Amino acid sequence: MSGGHAHALHIHGHSVVHRLPGHLKVAALFLFVVAVVATPARAVWAFGLYASVLGLVAGLAGVPVRFIARRMLVEVPFLAFALLLPLVGEGPFLEFGGVRLSEAGVLAAWTILAKGSCGVVGSILLAATTEIPNILAGLNRLRAPKAIVAIAGFMVRYLEVISGEMARMRVAMAARGYEPKAFWQVKALATSAGALFIRSYERGERVYMAMVARGYAGSMPTFGDVLTSTADVVRALALPGLAVITAAVALVVSG
DSSP: OOSSOBOSSOBOOOSHHHHSOHHHHHHHHHHHHHHHHHSOTTOHHHHHHHHHHHHHHHHHHTOOHHHHHHHGGGGHHHHHHHHHHHHHOOSSEEEETTEEEEHHHHHHHHHHHHHHHHHHHHHHHHHHHSOHHHHHHHHHHTTOOHHHHHHHHHHHHHHHHHHHHHHHHHHHHHHTTOOOOSGGGOHHHHHHHHHHHHHHHHHHHHHHHHHHHTTOOSSOOOOSOOOOOHHHHHHHHHHHHHHHHHHHHHHHHHO
16 A cells, blocks of 8 residues: 555555546546457457556555455446356357356356456546545546536535434444344335435435525536646556557457
């Protein structure tokens, strides 16, 4: 780790990756993901190069492998679905360890595993090296739809508030002896979920009215501007540029 402290998404650090402007890192991730998606699934060598690029970024930023692995758990349901594709896909088939697998299913599973994992790791590295306000400011600078940026900003800001409210409700339920052990005992849990939704909705209305009273007109104010040098642009786009070239070569070779 680069040093400092860490929370759920961001790792405090002073590496060359941390110092890059947020909008350049968002653009770099976008180019990288486009290159990964455009790469033919049979070009296994290309995905090995993409993994090396991600590993190099993680090394430069000082992001531990354990940190990335924990946050990749969000991908597990999709990987579980992908592992079923070779068993339910159509022919032609191949034998592997006495199991009959669909070739199309194996290719589809590999596509989900390789491309999905590259996108997830890239997003984890962006969040680990860029604070949320800088990501939102970068999206604004890249002319992303203001409504989407505003929704994302409020979602991030109030996620911890709602999580804390849910934790307090769970403690209150446990203090009253609620310990469900059967499916038909989840009525109280469903009721609390409805109450949490109503509380969150009402809190959102109050916050919005307070913002309007203070001059909110549909977008959050921005303070200052981030200076971008040519060196920053070169650093940010070097590795995504390599990924784009790799995808182009893979398309030509496979074509």
